[in-house]
Amino acid sequence: MDLSGQLNEYTERKEMMADVVCMSLGSVPPGEQRSRFLSVGLSDQTVRIISLDPSDTLQPLSMQALPALPESLCLVEMGGGGREGDGGLGTVGGLYLNIGLTNGVLLRTALDAITGDLSDTRTRYLGTRPVKLFRVRMHGSESVLAVSSRSWLSYSYQSRFHLTPLSYDVLDYASGFSSEQCPEGIVAIAANTLRILSLEKLGVVFNQVATPLNYTPRKLAVHPPSANLLVIETDHNTFTEAAKTARKQQIAEEMVQMAGEEEQEAAAEAAETFLSEDLPENLFGAVKAGAGMWSSCLKVMHPTEGKTLELVQFQQNEAAFSLAVCQFASRGDVEWFVVVGTARDLTLAPKTCSGGSLILFRMSPDGSKLEHVHSTPLDDIPVAMHPFQGRLLVGVGHLLRIYDIGKKKMLRK
Template sequence: MCKICTNADLCNFQTGELNEYTERSEMPNEIMCMALGQVPEGEQRSWFLAVGLADNTVRIISLDPNNCLSPCSMQALPSPAESLCIVEMGHTENTTTGANDEPTERSANTSTKGTIYLNIGLSNGVLLRTVLDPVSGDLADTRTRYLGSRPVKLFRIRMQGSEAVLAMSSRTWLSYYHQNRFHLTPLSYETLEYASGFSSEQCSEGIVAISTNTLRILALEKLGAVFNQVSFPLEYTPRAFAIHPDTGRMIIAETDHNAYTDETKNARKQQMAEEMRMAAGDEERELANEMANAFINEILPEETFSSPKAGLGLWASQIRGLDPIHGHTLFKIPFVQNEAIMSMCVLKFNIAADGRYYLAVGVAKELQLNPRITNGGSIDIYKIDPTCSNIEFMHRTEIEEVPGALAGFQGRLLAGCGRILRIYDLGKKKLLRKCENKHIPYQIVNIQAMGHRVYVSDVQESVFFIRYKRAENQLIIFADDTHPRWVTATTLLDYDTIAIADKFGNMSVQRLPHSVTDDVDEDPTGTKSLWDRGLLSGASQKSENISSFHVGEIIMSLQKATLIPGGSEALIYATLSGTVGAFVPFTSREDFDFFQHLEMHMRNENPPLCGRDHLSYRSSYYTVKNVLDGDLCEQYLSIDPAKQKSIAGDMFRTPNQICKKLEDIRTRYAF
C-alpha cells in the first residue's frame, strides 16, 4: 500500500501487519494522482508505482524492497494528469532478459504474460497509453487519443478474463484487447462518473457505476463491434432521407414496388368481401355475411404474414418525419397508389421571405422498370414547420419526365427531369421554370452544387461539370469525364474534386486540372470549328482521374464526414450489402510509402484463400490508382508472428512499430 503523507511525500506500507518502510520519498511537486499495478501471479508485491505530479510529469517509482521508492523513469505530459491506471494486456512474444542476457527474478515468468501498459488520463480530455518495461520501469511507445471535453478518469475492470480500462470523459470509453488488437470503443450509454468492476453469480463480469445520483450495474456485450445500431421499423423501403438543419430531425421517403397503399388494401378487402357475398346462394347468405365481416375485421400483422403482393408496375409511397434520438414518428404523408418517390431535398427559396425550409419531393407516376415506361412525374413542394413536427402541402408541378434528382442551388431548386437539367423558383400555384440544359445524354441520377458550379451525374456517362451564368441565365457544360461510369453515388471533396461510385463496385476520384476554366460560352449558332467543339463527343475540357479502387460491393452512399470528436475528415461509404467503410487521406508521403510497402509484403506473404491475385481483384474494371487496401494491411495483426517479424525486418522496423502505425491511422479517423 502506498500513501501520500503530505502534498509531496510518499510512504510505502507492507500489508498484513501494515509495517512502514523507513524511507520516505519527497516528490519535487504536488502529487495529483497515483496508481499501483496488480500483484503478479506467484509474487507478493507490485514492482512499480506510477505518480502524476502537478508539473505535468508522470514518474515511475520502484517498490523493490532493496531499492524502495527510488525513481525509475519520467515522462513529460502536455497537460496535468487527472488519473493513472496500470494494466496488463495482450501477449508478449518472448522472455525479457536483463543486461547480461540472463532472466531476472521479475522477467522469468513473463513469457506467458501480457504487456504492462500505463494509461494516463489528462485534464484536457486526452488519454495516453504507454508501455511500461517490467524490468527497468522505462516508459516507451506512447499512443494518444482524444476522448472528450472533460478530464479523463480511469478505472480498472475485468473483461473476458483479462484486464481492461474504463475511461470516463464527456462520454465513457472502454479500452480492451480483443482478437489480437487493441480496441478503444465508446459505450452506447449515459455519461458515467465513477465505476468499478463487479462480479456476481448472475453477472460474472459486470460494472457498477454512478451516473448523477443513481447507482447502475452494467454488463458489456458485442466486444469488437465498431458501430452500435438501433433499428426503427418502417412500412416501406426507405429510398432517401433529408435532415432538417435546425432540429436534426429526419424526413424519410419510403417507396416500395409491387406493394399496395393502406387505402388500396382496404378497398381490396371490401371488394373481396363483396365477392364472397355475391358468390353465396340464398341459403348461405347469412353465413357468407358473417365470413365477409370477419374477413374485413381480421388484421394480420405484416411482420409475420408478409404484405400482399400487388403486381408489377404498382407502387406505394409515403413521407415520414422521424425523431432519430427516440425513434418517434412525427408525421406521415401517404401518397396515392402508383406514385413512387424518386428524389427529395430540403432547401430555402430566396423568393420566400419567411426564412422557412421547404421540402421538394420528386414523384414518378405509373413507372414500369423494364422496359422503362412512365406516365410523367411531378415535383411536390411542402413547407416545413420550424420544429419539423409537421409539413404543409403547398402545390404540385406536373412535368413530362421522372424527376431523378433534386438539389437546392442559390435559393432555387435544381431538378433533373429525365435527361434535362432545370432551375425552378417558387411560385404561388406551381414551380416556375427559369432555365434548362438539354445536353445530358441519358438520365440524371444525382446533382451536387457548390458556388456557381453544378455537378450532374448521368446514369451511365459519369459526371458533367456545369457552370451557371446568372447574367445570361444559362447552364453551360464546361468539362466532363473521359470514361463512362454507371453512377450510384457522388460527393464533393472540394470545388474541383468529386468522388464517384458506380454500380460495378468501383470508387474513383475525379479532379479538374488547373488549366480548366469554367468561364466558357455556349455556341448557339454552331459556327465554331469542328475540332473546337469537344473531345470524345463531349465537352472541350476533361477531368483527371486521381484515384480508382474496386470495393467489390455496390456503393449506395458517399459522404465526407468526421466519425470521432477531434478526428480528421474521411470519405465514408455504405454499400448495398450493408457494409460501412471509409477511405482516409494520407497526410504525409512517408505514411504513403510505409503502407505501400506493407501492402506489397502482405500480398506476397498472405495471399487470398481462393488464390485470386489481390492486385487483379482491386483492378477489376479500372486499374487501381493511388489507393492502398487497408483491409489487407490490417491482416498483419492476425498473421503468424514469424511472418510478422520477417515483414518487419524487410521494412527495417519492429512488429510493434508496424502495429502502432496501423493503430494510429485507424484512430486518427475512425475508431
C-alpha cells in the first residue's frame, strides 16, 4: 500500500531455497502503513526474516536454524503497556518471533526492529502435538495463543513475560476477535464445537490436571492438616466391583449348567475364559445394572499427584450424597473425622428409599488412611452436612439435625 492508500502488487518474485510451510506478518505499527518484516518458515528447518520496506522489498535480513520442522509462526509486539490506539498513552514493546515446531516445542526469539536480526531464543516444550500459534489481544497488548496437546497463553503482564497453560479443553484452531460484549475475546474450535472464550486474571497461575475416577464425583472436602482430598463418588445403574465379580461367577456357572453332557468340557473352558477376561470399561462400557442399582465409594487422594491413598467401596445400592470433614468438641482438636451420608435402595421416580445412614471414619494423623468407627441408621437421606460448634449439622430429608459423636453411633441432640 503506497502513501495515497492504493494497493499495489510488486512484480518481483523471491525464490526460496526450500518449500514454504508457514508465514507470519507483523502488525502495522502506529503511524505507519505497512509492517516492516515478514517471517517465513521453510521445510529445510530454517526460519527467515524478509524485508517489506519499499526500498528493499523481499530482501533477506536474517536466518535461524531450527531443531525441527516449523509448524506455525507468529510475529508480535510484546512487553509494552498497550498502544496509543487503545485509548491510553502506551509504551512501545519489543518485537518477538514465536515459532511453533512439529515436535511440540515453542521458540520465542527477539527480533531487532531496525536490522531484523534474530537473537535471545527461549525454548519451552508445550505438548505432544505440533504447536499452532494464533495472535490475540489481552489487556490492550498483543499476546500469543499456542495450541498443542494443551493450550497455552504467552503474554506480557506488569513488565514480565508469562507462558501459562489454560484450564480448558484441547483446542484445534483459534482466533482473536473484538465486540461490544467481548472486547478481547477468542473464538476457537474444539473437536466439533465452536467456543467463545474470554481470559481474565492475567498473572495468576492457573492449570488443570484430569484424574480419572471410578464413578461420578458428588462431593469433595479437604483434610486441613495434610491438604489431602476426600471425594465421594456415586453412579446409578451400576454394579460395585464385588457385585460384578459375583455376577460373572453366576453367569459362568449357568453356562456350565445349561450345557449338555457332551458339551460340559467345552462349556467349562468357555466359562473359565469368560471369568479370566477383563474388558476395559472405558473401551467396552460398563455393564448396566438396571434402575435402582447404585455404586459408591470414598476416596482419599493426594492433591498434586492425583494418587489414590485410600479407597473405601460401599455396599451395593448404598449411594453416597454428602460428605464432611470435622472435629468434635468432645474429642479435642487432635482427631479428625470423616462423615459420609448415604441412602439405601434409592429409586428416583418416585423418589423413595429404605433409609439412610451416617458412616463415621477416623483419619490417620498424616491424612492418608481411614478407620471405620461406626454407622448410624437414619429414616431419610442425609443430603447435606457441615461442622457446627464442635458438632455436626445434618440435613435429613426436610429437617435439620445436630449430631455428636458416640461410642457406638452418632448421638442426636
